[in-house]
Each structure stands twice: as structure tokens, then as C-alpha cells.
Amino acid sequence: MARYIGAVCKLCRREGGKLYLKGERCFTEKCAVSRRPYPPGQHGQARIKLSEYGLRLREKQKMRRIYGLLEKQFSGYYVQATHLKGRTGEEMLGLIERRLDNVVLRMGFASSRAQARQLVRHMHVKVNGKYVNIPSYVVSPNDKIEIEEAAKKIPFIAAALAAAGNRQQASWLEVDKETFSGTFKSMPVRDELNEPSVREQYVVEYYSR
Numbered sequence: 001m002a003r004y005i006g007a008v009c010k011l012c013r014r015e016g017g018k019l020y021l022k023g024e025r026c027f028t029e030k031c032a033v034s035r036r037p038y039p040p041g042q043h044g045q046a047r048i049k050l051s052e053y054g055l056r057l058r059e060k061q062k063m064r065r066i067y068g069l070l071e072k073q074f075s076g077y078y079v080q081a082t083h084l085k086g087r088t089g090e091e092m093l094g095l096i097e098r099r100l101d102n103v104v105l106r107m108g109f110a111s112s113r114a115q116a117r118q119l120v121r122h123m124h125v126k127v128n129g130k131y132v133n134i135p136s137y138v139v140s141p142n143d144k145i146e147i148e149e150a151a152k153k154i155p156f157i158a159a160a161l162a163a164a165g166n167r168q169q170a171s172w173l174e175v176d177k178e179t180f181s182g183t184f185k186s187m188p189v190r191d192e193l194n195e196p197s198v199r200e201q202y203v204v205e206y207y208s209r
């Protein structure tokens, strides 16, 4: 599966806020959004008024970049969400939140989605006792996620767990730091997905135009 390998801080600056793509650096004063709070490029500091379409495009790009997805996969989540019963935007967010790489990040085993994705790709993560190396694997309620034995010695996992301890844990997850494991208890709660904020309704309007 292809992925974006360019400079990620530029993406945050383009979207006008922190997307938290670089782990702990995002919480320090080294963050590029704090140091240069304007879009990248020669005309980054020019004043540009976005059209209604532009607003929706930017919101779509922002949400896609937060989760590190390319367009084809991201728009696929929109199509899937339109077939579900709930509000399309919330269903779309829920589907993406249930990706294994995202759950590994939210449980605190990695400090960024890129790192979480690497853990999954390198077969360091088990779901219900079985190795899963597909970052887009959809986690279901009551699934048990664990870091495999040998990977527990990887320094960045312990560092990420320690750092995550200072942040609030999502209510739908239960994490046991001692055993490097956790349970996905229930479906994600929309109200808790506020940082970075996304206006999923704009994303739906972008795709349904």
C-alpha cells in the first residue's frame, strides 16, 4: 500500500493547525505550526479567502492527512459509510478510528500513526492472539490487541507508553501497560474525537457535491 513519505510538518502548516503527525515533537516548542503559523511556500503568507468548495476541500484533506491515508482509501471509507445506518460523517470517522494502526496509536504503543503503522507492518502486533500485519484491519468491540513478546523491548514503545500516560485515554479502550496489551471495548465516541478537530460534515459535503 502506498503512503505519503514527504515532509509532514508542511501538511500541518497547510491545514492551519497541529495534526500531530510527528509524535512527541508535536507537543514541544519545536513544532513547525508554533514556529511558522502560516502555510508553506512562497505565497504562504498571502491572504487568501477560501471559497465554499475550498473550505470543504481543505477539511477533507485535513482529515485524510490526520489519519495518513491516500485519496483512494480515504474516499473508500466515505462510500462504505454511506451504506451504514448512522450519519455518514460520524460513520466514516468511526470506520477510520477502528483501523488497527489507529487503535495501536490510541492505546499508546506508538507516538504517531506512522510509527503505529510500522509496528503493524513489521508483525509486532497481535489481535486476539494472532499476528495481523494489515494497518487497515478493522478492529471490533472486545478485540484484544497486544504487542508481541520480542517487540516489548523496542525502546520507542516504552517511551510512547510513558508519554501517553500523561494524556487522557479514550473511554472505548482499556490498556494494560504492564503487559503491553489492551482491549477495544466498544465503538469510538464522536464527542471524544476533538483533537485535532475535524468537521466531518464538510467532508461528506465535499464527496456528495
Ligand code: SF4
Pocket (backbone or CB within 6 Å): 008, 009, 010, 012, 013, 017, 018, 019, 020, 021, 022, 023, 025, 026, 027, 030, 031, 032, 033, 034
Ligand atoms: Fe510537525 Fe507535529 Fe507540529 Fe504538525 S504538529 S507541524 S507534525 S511537529
